[in-house]
Amino acid sequence: AQKITQTQPGMFVQEKEAVTLDCTYDTSDPSYGLFWYKQPSSGEMIFLIYQGSYDQQNATEGRYSLNFQKARKSANLVISASQLGDSAMYFCAMREVYNAGNMLTFGGGTRLMVKP
Amino acid sequence: DVKVTQSSRYLVKRTGEKVFLECVQDMDHENMFWYRQDPGLGLRLIYFSYDVKMKEKGDIPEGYSVSREKKERFSLILESASTNQTSMYLCASRGQLEQYFGPGTRLTVT
Numbered sequence: 331a332q333k334i335t336q337t338q339p340g341m342f343v344q345e346k347e348a349v350t351l352d353c354t355y356d357t358s359d360p361s362y363g364l365f366w367y368k369q370p371s372s373g374e375m376i377f378l379i380y381q382g383s384y385d386q387q388n389a390t391e392g393r394y395s396l397n398f399q400k401a402r403k404s405a406n407l408v409i410s411a412s413q414l415g416d417s418a419m420y421f422c423a424m425r426e427v428y429n430a431g432n433m434l435t436f437g438g439g440t441r442l443m444v445k446p
Numbered sequence: 447d448v449k450v451t452q453s454s455r456y457l458v459k460r461t462g463e464k465v466f467l468e469c470v471q472d473m474d475h476e477n478m479f480w481y482r483q484d485p486g487l488g489l490r491l492i493y494f495s496y497d498v499k500m501k502e503k504g505d506i507p508e509g510y511s512v513s514r515e516k517k518e519r520f521s522l523i524l525e526s527a528s529t530n531q532t533s534m535y536l537c538a539s540r541g542q543l544e545q546y547f548g549p550g551t552r553l554t555v556t
Contacts, residue, residue: 339486365544373455375536375547421488432477432540433504436488 333357334422334437342443343412350397351407351440353422361427364405365434366396369419378420381405409442417444449473450548452537458554465524467551469537477540478520479504480512482533483550489536495520527555 335354343349355364366378381389381396389396397406409416419441423434453468471478477496481489481504491504493512501512509531513521520539524531532555538545 373550377544
């Protein structure tokens with residue numbers, strides 16, 4: 331079974347509008363962390379935001395926020411006031427505390443395209 | 447700033463060649479990782495290392511090996527490259543929280 335599922339292969343959003351990128355996860359580990367990374371066309375992976383499974387509040391970093399719904403096992407990324415530079419691939423990832431090496435498991439990604 | 451560098455951005459090799467992909471990090475991180483990235487599949491873990499000379503298989507280790515002789519350097523080796531190993535290869539090292547990634551090597555095997 332997929333541990334991280336991103337159901338939107340591609341999305342368009344109008345510049346200055348908000349957009350939500352979906353991510354659902356599957357784990358039996360009570361302690362885990364969820365990450366979002368951005369990958370522009372240049373290829374580098376840029377860390378955006380982190381949510382711990384025990385965090386009481388949803389994480390926010392500037393225009394990025396994470397809509398964490400633990401019971402539904404979802405960790406959607408919300409980007410407010412989209413900019414042209416937000417056009418990129420976005421990856422959701424999970425780290426389960428009990429896995430050796432602290433590795434990340436990634437979803438298939440969502441390509442976001444911001445229209446001017 | 448953490449820096450993770452990879453030896454090549456683009457590489458073209460022939461089937462059967464031995465290929466070395468090098469990765470160096472400058473933050474004294476213990477954990478390092480090699481992923482491959484394919485469209486629609488996201489990043490998949492090939493191997494990781496949690497210390498010098500220590501390595502563990504990831505989800506797709508077949509056809510690959512790794513070497514970690516020094517803490518800052520983690521090498522991925524394709525013993526005999528095949529066309530199905532054409533992909534983007536990303537190296538990462540783990541800091542306190544997140545993983546820091548190198549710029550990637552786009553490998554084409556012909």
